[in-house]
Amino acid sequence: MKITGASVNVCSPGRNFVTLKIETDEGIYGLGDGTLNGRELAVASYITEHVIPCLIGRDPFQTEDIWQYLYRGAYWRRGPVTMAAIAAVDVALWDIKGKALNTPIYNLLGGRSRGGVLVYAHAHGADIEEALDDVGKHIEMGYQAIRVQSGVPGLASTYGVPKAGMRYEPAEKGLPSEGQWSTEMYLRHTPKLFEETRRRFGENVHLLHDCHHRLTPIEAARLGKELEPYHLFWMEDPVAAELQEGFRVIREHTTTPLATGEVFNTIWDGQELIQRQWIDYIRMSIVHAGGFTHLKKVADFASLYHVRTGCHGATDLSPVTMAAALHFGIAVHNFGIQEHMAHCEETDAVFPHGYSFKAGYMYPGDAPGLGVELDEKLAAKYPYERAYLPVNRKLDGTLTDW
Ligand code: GCO
Ligand code: MG
Numbered sequence: 001m002k003i004t005g006a007s008v009n010v011c012s013p014g015r016n017f018v019t020l021k022i023e024t025d026e027g028i029y030g031l032g033d034g035t036l037n038g039r040e041l042a043v044a045s046y047i048t049e050h051v052i053p054c055l056i057g058r059d060p061f062q063t064e065d066i067w068q069y070l071y072r073g074a075y076w077r078r079g080p081v082t083m084a085a086i087a088a089v090d091v092a093l094w095d096i097k098g099k100a101l102n103t104p105i106y107n108l109l110g111g112r113s114r115g116g117v118l119v120y121a122h123a124h125g126a127d128i129e130e131a132l133d134d135v136g137k138h139i140e141m142g143y144q145a146i147r148v149q150s151g152v153p154g155l156a157s158t159y160g161v162p163k164a165g166m167r168y169e170p171a172e173k174g175l176p177s178e179g180q181w182s183t184e185m186y187l188r189h190t191p192k193l194f195e196e197t198r199r200r201f202g203e204n205v206h207l208l209h210d211c212h213h214r215l216t217p218i219e220a221a222r223l224g225k226e227l228e229p230y231h232l233f234w235m236e237d238p239v240a241a242e243l244q245e246g247f248r249v250i251r252e253h254t255t256t257p258l259a260t261g262e263v264f265n266t267i268w269d270g271q272e273l274i275q276r277q278w279i280d281y282i283r284m285s286i287v288h289a290g291g292f293t294h295l296k297k298v299a300d301f302a303s304l305y306h307v308r309t310g311c312h313g314a315t316d317l318s319p320v321t322m323a324a325a326l327h328f329g330i331a332v333h334n335f336g337i338q339e340h341m342a343h344c345e346e347t348d349a350v351f352p353h354g355y356s357f358k359a360g361y362m363y364p365g366d367a368p369g370l371g372v373e374l375d376e377k378l379a380a381k382y383p384y385e386r387a388y389l390p391v392n393r394k395l396d397g398t399l400t401d402w
Contacts, residue, residue, distance in 0.1 A: 217248075
């Protein structure tokens with residue numbers, strides 16, 4: 001089989017997505033996601049201008065060699081744009097392989113290791129009461145694991161809480177909006193949120209929380225300690241992780257499990273975190289970390305150090321990545337949990353898919369390959385719209401991590 005052509009689709013059915021379609025001389029095609037929230041056109045151009053010309057004529061079954069060619073062959077390694085482009089190619093090729101062999105991708109990754117993929121949902125509210133009501137709603141929907149985020153009294157906005165009437169996940173049209181941050185207010189508030197959540201819902205639901213890279217190690221250590229009585233499944237991104245050793249400080253002070261890695265692009269971003277057992281869950285996603293070919297190696301490496309997977313799954317990862325994550329999650333032995341934020345109706349209509357949710361678990365479906373389509377005609381009705389994530393400032397105006 002040979003690759004005969006490829007094209008990039010950028011559309012905005014509710015939010016922007018970058019999708020690669022690779023075609024072959026046997027009429028089989030594959031889809032890959034290359035979406036990078038707020039930087040979509042950089043990936044689209046990288047693939048169109050610099051990757052597609054190198055793919056024509058290659059054997060789509062050679063996923064390892066093509067991965068190495070795009071990674072090593074570019075000379076300029078790593079980075080979110082490059083790795084999202086490589087992921088789009090890699091996933092599209094695995095889709096082709098599955099279709100050609102008439103089997104779902106999970107069978108090519110080792111087959112089913114479990115019955116279903118445990119997922120966690122997002123609950124949020126402007127205050128604790130509203131957040132708890134949302135937790136209740138998600139429990140009724142069948143979720144067994146729920147991430148809880150609430151507005152902080154005195155702060156105009158905070159991560160994880162939509163503006164009134166809006167859906168989460170943000171990527172606002174136009175230029176970046178500015179949020180407000182106070183570590184002191186957040187640290188005073190968050191233990192109360194989990195005290196109330198446990199009081200109302202008991203111990204029978206997994207609770208998660210995302211600090212979204214906003215604390216210093218010693219602040220995160222304090223929060224982790226104060227959250228210990230509420231037995232979190234994980235505390236996510238307590239600090240920005242460029243300095244991997246920062247996690248040592250947190251780890252030495254608290255037994256609250258730690259998760260990080262949604263912004264990592266290769267194993268080299270988290271190798272020390274894993275090897276030194278400073279984290280419990282690695283959050284790297286198929287789209288931002290080079291596809292199945294690289295993430296499988298990360299998971300296998302992590303399995304040696306008691307670290308489990310917890311792949312990023314916000315709505316800025318397209319249904320193509322959601323499907324890929326479910327094939328991955330049902331197959332890898334050291335799977336931990338998968339994030340699930342439901343896409344809006346427009347997105348689901350543009351990407352018809354076979355995956356499903358039932359009683360807290362998701363299932364990739366049994367269609368050959370990924371089991372996701374792209375309705376190109378419908379996609380054309382939703383052209384790209386410039387949109388960015390917010391930026392964040394402390395109360396005195398200092399720019400900080402969002
Ligand atoms: C999560 C993430 C998202 C990111 C978003 C950025 O844990 O789901 O933190 O909420 O902010 O994916 O584009
Ligand atoms: Mg996160």
